[in-house]
Amino acid sequence: MSRLLLARLTVPALAALFAVWSPPVAPAGAATGAETFGSVCAACHTIGGGKRVGPDLAGVNDRRPAEWLLKFIRSSQALVESGDPVAVALFAEHKVAMPDFPYSDSEIREILEFVKRGGAGGAAQPPAAAALRTTTPEDVRKGLELFQGTLRFANRGPACNSCHHVNNDAVIGGGILAKELTTVFGQMGGPGVQAILGKPPFPVMDQAFASRPLTEDEIFALVAFLQDADQHQQFQKPRDYGFKLFTSGLAGLVFLLALYGLFWRRRKVHPVNHAIFARQVRTQ
């Protein structure tokens, strides 16, 4: 407990807020746990830094039995579904399902060990000065362009609106494959969003950007844009075409089919001996 307290004191709150995946320099023994925490867990969790996407993990080893932690980390949803009251309560509180992590028992124990140490020997340090910069309308505009894909990511990753939507006048019809991001900034805060963009904890997103990571500048711009979207959401009134979009699509289809029918009306549809074949007796 004293170590935890110590950690809380030694790691300045602000720094912890901005903690991200910066490669931890850790003593050899604790390297794996520290590394994994820094690159994966830190996207959503802090150790003594307060709630981010998920709960603050300080003292988690004391709060929950080790067995339970192993199960939860491997598959939180399985636990929720099994009706475990603690898991259900956590899910109800945080609303974001924690992704499954295919780590071995010993790997998980190492991470937990690292947490127990309070992040000592590799605690995520406040990274990138960029994150501390104040955002400018320039950044917001760049973020919008990146989000929509009008500006390509430097490493050629897919544009955000392939899967996500944001309620914003400038954005038309983003994807519906993943979460709607209008209020994500409010929910997770800048560092959380930034952490997720740097090292997505979601398997699909991770796959998509694994070999095409976003640059720091890009992340900053996107965070700025999402912040802007969150703050100004009340004033945004993007047009909702609703059913009209569907009906106009249908009308277009009918029009095109009619056009094709007209264009190829002299098409040879039947074989020349169609009449003969039609009256032939068929075996059944």
Added chain:
Amino acid sequence: MDIRAQISMVFHLDKCIGCHTCSVACKNIWTDRKGAEYQWWNNVETKPGTGYPGRWEDQEIYKGGWQRDTNGGIQLKGAGKKKGLINIFHNPNFPTVEDYYEPFTYDYLNLVEAPAGDDQPTARPVSLITGEPIDVKMGPNWDDDLGGTPDYARNDPNLEKLSPAEREAMFQLERMAFFYLPRICNHCLNPGCVASCPSGAIYKRGEDGIVLINQKVCRAWRMCVTACPYKKAYYNWYTGKSEKCILCYPRLEAGLAPACMHSCVGRIRYIGVLLYDAERIQAAASAADADLVARHLDMLVDPFDEEVIAAAQKNGVPDSTIKAAQDSPTYRFVKEWRLALPLHPEFRTLPMLFYVPPLLPVVASVREVADEQKKKSLNEISKVWPDNWLYDTSTEELWGTVEQVRFPLQYLASLFSAGDTGAVAARLKKLMAVRIFRRFKTVGDVSEEIMTKVLADTGLTQETAEAIFRLTALAKFNERFVIPPAHREQALEMLEFTGDARGSTGFGFRERPARGL
């Protein structure tokens, strides 16, 4: 003058017995493959009939070949730059597999393997495309079996020009006749297939004019299938490439006749080089219908003419090819004797396969003769016919029978001369004249006077008549097939620099030897 050489063919229709040996020879060599089962690069049709694919001659259906435009030029009827581009993903005039026929085999194994039962096992027809049992609706020569039915013979597109009375007369029982029309790719001088190909995959070989589809370049647009009015470009649904008759070029390069010609039982086929003036192609292809045949023949030039020879040499035609052109049986039939005609010249592709139109079966006259004396002189056991009518095929009234041939001139003209009955009649008269001449010589029941008169009428000399007879009836392989040496070494040198291979591994390795080099 731009003299080039072209391998051309002549089919003598009076000699075809409709045995389909040619088709089978071709199929066994080239189209016995998946996706090509329905393709008959060589097929033999029964005329009158609708042919294969059904009603192929009707370009209102298939839109093949060329048509004259308003400025006297020619345009492809159903393909070409504009129409081709508009219809590139959706070809509206495309023959379907039912127009050819669904290829099938029989379930022979069932005959041997069927379990014991009350009924005799049968071999059901099975589709070669789906593998399912099918009802056979059509075959590559359906007309042969169903020629007399109103659905087939009477739907021959060539009958359209005939008056209803003429048409009826053709199908009277006593007059009913048919002939065979073997067809291969014509290796045209103005090929619609080549002109239509959006990928530029089809080309006409420079040295002998054989039209080929490059299988690596073909992109399955299938424009050639539409554009060839003879429907001799086929689409292989399995390989996704179009294919056509290659005139057995690997055999030709080895000095052998194409398989269909080599195997032809009726010996109806001739192959030889024709020299033509490429500058006249345009005039020939865009001539008015009435002049089509004449322009077509004008294009073919005399291989003995000094000027022609010089021009050919200047164009790089090898001397051996010029020599082959001089010995060519096709030059004789087509140009010298003017006995052969192109099939459907009105499609304007300038086909290089010519047909000697069918004279047979000749119409005989029946007349009463006084043969009492003759009968009395016979031995008593000999069979004596009670009547005294003579079924006379020697034709007392000479040309009368040509006008009354079994196939109305108009019908033959629709096939072979774009409606010019004169061109067909002239050829039939020559054939008749040679017949009469030979009858005078061998049977002896025609007077010399008549023989001389028919020869004079048709402008033949006795020597020419004899030569026609010899090439028609007696010619051996080497006279029927005069194949120029291929000179592949020259073609090869045009494609690659032989110095590249010099000093390396001899003739080269197809596969590197296992022991290494």
